[in-house]
Amino acid sequence: MNSLIVFNLIVSVFAFFVCRAKASRLREKHTLLVASNTHWGWYGFLNVFIPTLVLGVLIHYVGIYFINSGIRSSTALEFASHAEYLLVKENVNASVILILDEISQIRFLSSFIVIISYLISGIEPALLAVQSGTTIEHLDLVVLALKTKIMALTATLVLGVVIALMQAQRSINTVSANYNAREKVEFVIISLLGLSSLIAVLTTVGIVISLLSETINFAMMHSIVDFLFGTVWNPQFTSGEVEGYGSDLGILPLLWGTLYISFVALAFSVPIGLYSAIYLSEYASDRFRSIAKPVLELLAGIPTIVYGLFALLTVGPLLRDSFTQPLGLGSNSDSVLAAGLVMGIMLIPFVSSLSDDIINAVPQTLRDGSYGLGATQSETVKNVIIPAALPGIIGAVLLAASRAIGETMIVVLGAGAAAKLSLNPLEGMATITAKIVNQLTGDTEFESPETLVAFALGLSLFVITLCLNVLALYIVRKYREEYE
Amino acid sequence: MLDTTVDNMIEEKPKIIARDVKVVYGDKEALRDVSLDVMDKTVTAFIGPSGCGKSTFLRCFNRMNDTIANCRVSGSLIYDGQEISAHDPVTLRARIGMVFQKPNPFPKSIYDNVAYGPRIHGLSKNKADLDGIVEKALRRGALWDEVKDRLHETGTGLSGGQQQRLCIARAIATEPEVLLMDEPCSALDPIATAQIEELINELKQSYSVVIVTHSMQQAARVSQKTAFFHLGNLVEYNDTGDIFTKPSDPRTESYITGRIG
Structure with missing residues (x-):
């Protein structure tokens, strides 16, 4: 591939300059062109670059398809499961890469070198060289894959060169007064911009789909009613028991912890944040404002893990020593109040x-x-x-x-890990986010309800914050319209 | 004969006396040594090209320039026998109402908009009293018939002309003695403008109205006295008829005939 890209680029750049020069020559003859010289240049460039790139990618995947179907139909191996097939495929691919690297020691223009040396001496020398170091499993499959690969490389290079040159020739011939090259170039630009915006949207869709599918997996192993309405959170990590039993995976204690801590945080941050906003925008002198506002916004840039440390090492022990212990209310340094207060501090600038x-x-x-x-x-x-x-x-x-609700580090460090339904703000409680961290860290089996519940928790969290965000955006947008 | 003299004497009693008023924004002089008397029960128009200081001067009357950080006012402005700077701005602004260029109803109901001033100044004893004040103000603002059935709808939902009349009703609900209007029709169409002008004509029976306007025709239609400002100076102040028919200053003549401005 890389040899092709180098060549492709050279021809594309060449087409750019030739097309531009031709357009500018036409213009000197006082012909009125629909497209500008630069548009013509880009027209030549893209006309060469895009088809050859598409061709290269296409041939690459066709090659892979042939290698895979070769492995699958191999009579020597009967695959017991899909996973076994994947393993063999993985091994073959690794060997192919090893041998190709042996043939061409340098990366630059490697496929060119591979083809040349294959034509001169075949693959045997490299195969022997690799075999002297390690044993190659499924040798026949590897040889087959290697040959397909080299064929694909040859096809790519030969066809690529032909098509690049043809396209260059064609675009140079197209340069004329009336052909609208501008429209074509701008179509490519618009497509690129559209693609960029699609990537963000599609990624989000992909995340939601993966959350959803894992949640469905979870629902098949564990009662969804227990998850949504269960009041006990008690996952058992002991293996060997009958799976799915033993664990109580009710979201309610976690939801309660999440909402309770968020409530404390908001009760702390909303009045203070609002009052500071009123003071800054209505009463403060310009000088005070010009200093205070950037400082306040600096707070928003502190990573949440730092706030988490603050909750764990400062606020939690402080509350315990000055409040909880003297009043005989317990000896926890992890508490809803500590995490809520620190989260409140984090939210004030926001x-x-x-x-x-x-x-x-x-x-x-x-x-x-x-x-x-x-x-x-x-x-x-x-x-x-107001x-x-x-x-x-x-x-x-x-x-x-x-x-x-979505905050994680502060509650992981400051609120403890005990999931319980309690009203006492001096006790530690666990939140949805903290439990997602808990369930996915550590040495656990992936395909078990105890692990998969993390995805169900994540989906619940996603739904809650999505609803809140939609509501907030709706309200804010409605308000904006009022003054326009 | 005797009647007209008495009438004249009442009219000639000045409501606000300005002497050598000077306004500076930062280091920029916006208004230079302006002296004039604003008469009671009269419409006084301030005309002049943009940036001539007419709005600045108007805002001196109810100390709205206080809200601008780097603005300094000097000279003497006497209202009700006392320097305006010695008046408490809150009570001063209750007695000298103001209507702004752009209609600015609060995002509240029509009723609450009009009741805003009476409420903060404690002018009503009870709900019925307040209802009466609101109705009276809306009637004088020539808006009552249009809104009496929807007093509790939001004031921002009215049309531009209705909004401006609502703002006028809101300003007169506190029973001011002087009404300042800063280009009250510049954001309105000709029909709404005509309604406002008619309203101004009514209002001069009980108030002293000072109106800043860009439109010379409007000044000629509604005012009895006209002051022409140019580059921060008061060029000429006289009866409106005289200003438009026989201006004494060549700059005034150039402006009203459209040669400068």
């Missing part, structure tokens, strides 16, 4: 910065109107600015809530 933007978006004419009627500044804030900004502020709070 709430404050969003609310600040929203309050600033309230038109100055409304403030003037209120002042003009003799309202004081605080009356204006209370009666005009009501006008309220939908936006609610949206900001919902966004903060969805961050709190």
Whole structure:
């Protein structure tokens, strides 16, 4: 492949300059061209580059298809399972790569070298050289694969060269006044842009699908009713027992922990964030604002693991020593309160910065109107600015809530690992995110409900935060329309 | 004969007396030594090209320039026998109402918009009292008939002209003595403009109205006194008829005939 790309690029660049030069010559003769010289250049470039690239990829996959079907239909081996077939395929491919590397020691233009040396001396010398070091399993299959591979490489290179040259010739001949090369070039550009946006969307869809399929796997092994409505979270990692029994995998204690900690975080961060936003946007002097706002936004850039350490090492022990133990309420340093407070600190800049933007978006004419009627500044804030900004502020709070629910590191470090339904904020509780981490780390068997439940938890979390985000965006958008 | 003299004497009593008013934004002088008297029960128009200082001067009357950080006002502005700078801005703005260029109803119901001023100044004793104030203000704002059945709908849902009349009703609900209008029709179509102008004509029976306008025709239609501003100076201040028929300053003449501006 790589030899082809090098050659391909050379011909493409050549086509670019020739087409451009030809277009510019036409222009000098006072012909009015539909496309600009640069468009013609790119037309030549793309006309050579894209077909040869597509051809290379196509032949590559056709080759792989032949190798795979060769392995599958091999009479010497009867595959007991799909996994066994995959293993053989893996081995053969590794050997092929080893031998190819032996033939061509240098990477640059390697396929060219491979073809030349194959034509001169065949594959035996390289095969022997590799065999002297290691034994090659399924030798016949490897030889077959190797030959197919080299054939594919030859086809790619020969066809690639022919097509590149043909396309170059064709595009140079196309250069004329009336042909709309601009449209073609722009179509390629638009396609590239569209593809980029599709990648983000498709990735999200892919994540959801993989979550969904693993959740379905989980649902087949474990009662979904127990998962959704069970009040006990008690996974058993002891192997040897009958699978699926022994473990209670109810989401409710985790959901409760998640919501409880998020509630503490929001109860702490929303008033403080909102008040700081009001102060910054309405009362603070320009100088204070110009210092305070960047500092506040700096807080938003601190990695959450640092907050987690803060919860684990500072806030948790502080609460225990100054509050929990002296009052005889327990001896936990992991607690809902510690994790909630630290998460609240994390959310303050988030709430404050969003609310600040929203309050600033309230038109100055409304403030003037209120002042003009003799309202004081605080009356204006209370009666005009907050009501006008309220939908936006609610949206900001919902966004903060969805961050709190999805937050992981702070709760893993600060809230403990005990899943329980309790009202006491000084006890440790586990959240959905913390349990996902728990279930997937450590040495566990993948195809067991105890592991797969992580995906079900992830899907639940995804659904909750998705609903919150959609609601928040809906509210924020509705509010924006009001002043336009 | 005697009647007209008495009438004149009442009219001639100035409501606001401005002497050598000067406004500076940062280091830029926006208004230079302006002296004029605003009469009671009269519509006074401020005209002049953009940036001539007419809006700035208007905003001195109810101390709206206070809300701009680097703005300084000097000279003397006397309202009700006292320097405006010595008045409490809150009560001052209740007595000198203002209507802005762009209709700016609060995102509240029509009722709450009008009741805003009376509520913050505690002008009503009970709900029935407040209802009365709101109705009276909306009637004087020539909006009552259009909105009486939907007082609790949001004020931002009204048309532009209705919104501006709502803002006028909101401003007169606090029973001000002076009403300042900063280009109140610049965002409105001709029909809504005509309605507002008619309203201004009504309002001058009880208030002193000061209106800043870009439209000379509007000044000629609604005002009795006109002040022409140019580059931060008060060029000419006289009866509206005189300004438009026999201006004494060549700059005024150039402006009203359309040669500058």
